[in-house]
């Protein structure tokens with residue numbers, strides 16, 4: 001569907017698809033990711049460059065504003081964890097039009113990640129294969145970097161355990177999550193926290209998908225008497241029984257919501273096979289974008305149906321346009337996160353999605369986006 005979007009966004013979309021993307025896609029995806037992080041960090045450093053960026057990208061509409069868990073969101077579109085791993089871009093992200101952003105995943109210790117290459121594009125499948133393995137500067141350095149900053153949008157901090165053999169035991173893994181969390185708390189950083197239990201690329205797998213281990217982890221978080229909302233970042237490859245067990249633990253330990261979902265790594269999944277339209281360059285890593293979209297939607301639908309408004313759901317996976325975002329919202333997501341859509345469609349897509357959402361809610365007779373949450377899933 002074509003949406004009424006402003007001329008600026010239209011021109012930038014045309015330029016990105018026809019000129020910039022064909023050049024960017026000639027180069028190694030991780031190099032381009034690093035380049036964008038560098039450019040973003042530079043643009044965020046000065047008032048002038050920030051204002052120019054905002055002139056190109058920003059869009060506001062009161063119908064998109066929500067207050068959720070005491071946090072004010074100017075629009076529901078957020079940057080998912082994994083793009084700004086080290087908190088280098090927080091100054092520019094509001095100017096790009098994001099309503100919130102999640103940094104990290106941040107681990108207890110610095111992590112160099114897995115061996116390169118570790119990021120691949122699947123252009124026909126509109127997906128990426130990600131095998132970074134939680135590369136990041138570590139909680140100490142990132143908390144120092146962000147200390148005392150005034151963020152213009154809500155910031156989430158994604159926490160994970162350091163990707164090495166030292167954190168493989170349950171106790172060491174939990175201590176590592178907690179260390180990262182405490183470092184961030186010491187600097188009073190973050191409007192909410194996410195416990196990432198779903199990185200498909202870490203040493204020792206995803207041990208905290210197991211309910212017994214997850215309970216130990218959540219118990220430790222509960223002992224910190226946290227006051228800011230905590231989300232769980234869900235793997236898309238869980239059975240309904242496994243999701244039920246996580247919901248039950250989330251209830252017990254006062255988790256505020258779920259991010260549905262992370263990358264999928266279940267290559268045997270029939271749903272996945274039908275989505276992959278490229279020859280796979282590797283047997284490692286997890287898939288983002290359109291490959292994971294249906295799995296994410298199914299999980300949003302399932303959790304919302306089971307829990308209604310008891311938890312806040314952040315929908316994530318394969319959002320490329322306003323219809324994709326609206327579908328997740330109508331299934332039960334209050335907020336949306338994205339990365340891959342922005343890489344394939346260009347940074348103006350954030351503003352385009354927000355403009356499209358404003359159009360869609362008006363068309364459906366809603367005054368505010370929150371009224372659309374879950375309407376297809378009653």
Ligand SMILES: Cc1cc2nc3c(=O)[nH]c(=O)nc-3n(C[C@H](O)[C@H](O)[C@H](O)COP(=O)(O)O)c2cc1C
Nearest residue numbers: 080081082104105261262288289317318338339340
């Ligand atoms: C390059 C890249 C790095 C990622 N790193 C992380 C990460 O560190 N932590 C995390 O929770 N999710 C990570 N993800 C997963 C995303 O947050 C998101 O769940 C997934 O990509 C689906 O969204 P998308 O289709 O909009 O990209 C990463 C994704 C990409 C593409």
